[in-house]
Amino acid sequence: MKNIYGVLSVVILSASSVAALAGGDAVNTPPIEAKAVAEKTSTSVPMSEGEIKKIDKEAGKVTIKHGEIKNLDMPPMTMVFRIKDAALLDMLKVGDKINFAADNINGKLTVTQVEVSEVK
Numbered sequence: 188m189k190n191i192y193g194v195l196s197v198v199i200l201s202a203s204s205v206a207a208l209a210g211g212d213a214v215n216t217p218p219i220e221a222k223a224v225a226e227k228t229s230t231s232v233p234m235s236e237g238e239i240k241k242i243d244k245e246a247g248k249v250t251i252k253h254g255e256i257k258n259l260d261m262p263p264m265t266m267v268f269r270i271k272d273a274a275l276l277d278m279l280k281v282g283d284k285i286n287f288a289a290d291n292i293n294g295k296l297t298v299t300q301v302e303v304s305e306v307k
């Protein structure tokens with residue numbers, strides 16, 4: 188009996204794949220994306236230490252002298268990040284020490300979370 192169910196589910200899967208192909212990517216893509224997003228949000232990005240060196244509100248960028256960023260496999264350095272939400276820049280100023288989370292979003296290194304650990 189198990190074999191029959193196995194064969195049946197393979198047939199059903201194949202049929203839905205064919206239907207998806209016939210209808211274009213739209214049918215097949217959303218569940219895959221949803222799964223990727225769910226995995227990403229459930230995996231917490233570790234916080235890294237940094238110091239604000241420069242803030243560019245118009246460009247939505249911030250220069251941070253940062254410590255090791257484990258999730259990006261990056262050694263300590265000073266570099267420019269994009270900021271996910273420009274409103275986050277309002278709570279920062281040059282010289283502040285921060286804990287922040289950075290992630291690679293569409294190939295751009297982006298600060299996704301910030302908390303000030305030591306106000307200058």
Ligand SMILES: [Cu+2]
Nearest residue numbers: 261264265266
């Ligand atoms: Cu860096």
